Amino acid sequence: MKLPTQKVILREDLKDAPSYVGGIIDPVNSFxxxxxxxxxxxxxxxxxxxxxxxxxxYKTPTTYPAGVEDVSFQxxxxxxxxxxxxxxxxxxxxxxxxxxPVYAPWIEDDGDIIISTITGLAAxxxxxxxxxxx
Numbered sequence: 001m002k003l004p005t006q007k008v009i010l011r012e013d014l015k016d017a018p019s020y021v022g023g024i025i026d027p028v029n030s031f032x033x034x035x036x037x038x039x040x041x042x043x044x045x046x047x048x049x050x051x052x053x054x055x056x057x058y059k060t061p062t063t064y065p066a067g068v069e070d071v072s073f074q075x076x077x078x079x080x081x082x083x084x085x086x087x088x089x090x091x092x093x094x095x096x097x098x099x100x101p102v103y104a105p106w107i108e109d110d111g112d113i114i115i116s117t118i119t120g121l122a123a124x125x126x127x128x129x130x131x132x133x134x
Contacts, residue, residue, distance in 0.1 A: 007036050051134035052076050054113075057092060057126060064123035071115040080108055081133050084115065088130040098127060 008029045014021055038048065045051045054073055061067045075081055084106040089098035102120035106113055113133060121127055 003036060003039055007032060045132060045134070049134060050077055050079065051132055053087070053130060053132055055128060055130045058118060058121070058129045059126045060121050060123050062124050064121065065117050065119060068117045071118075072112050075108060075111050075113050075133070077133065081113060083134050084113060085132050085134075086118070086129060087132050089118075089121070089127055092126040092128050098122075102129070104129070104131065 009025050009032075011022060011025060014025075043049070046053065056071055056073075058071065084104055086102045086104050089100065089102040090096060091098070098121050100120040102118060104118045105116045108114075115131075118129060
């Protein structure tokens with residue numbers, strides 16, 4: 001759906017309106033402009049969607065996928081999370097993306113997000129993993 005072309009209400013458009021309408025037009029126009037800008041491809045995860053980004057350093061042992069410890073961090077959402085998604089995974093020293101597909105099984109326990117063994121990585125490597133939690 002395309003956005004409408006009209007972005008503001010002009011006082012001239014309301015010629016016969018009472019004088020107090022002027023006090024209503026400014027807040028309505030401000031709201032309309034902000035909404036128009038947001039809906040014009042400016043919605044962001046961090047500012048508009050209840051979510052947060054978490055980046056971790058993740059080391060895989062030679063026994064990977066066995067022998068990996070769980071990763072835990074605090075949920076900073078006001079509600080229980082409904083999803084944890086891997087946004088990026090790359091080797092820390094070479095910046096080479098993980099072979100993947102990278103998947104992070106998770107649970108929420110008493111305000112903590114606990115991630116079990118992340119799959120799709122290689123053994124004996126150090127990765128930077130970026131998640132979005134929503």
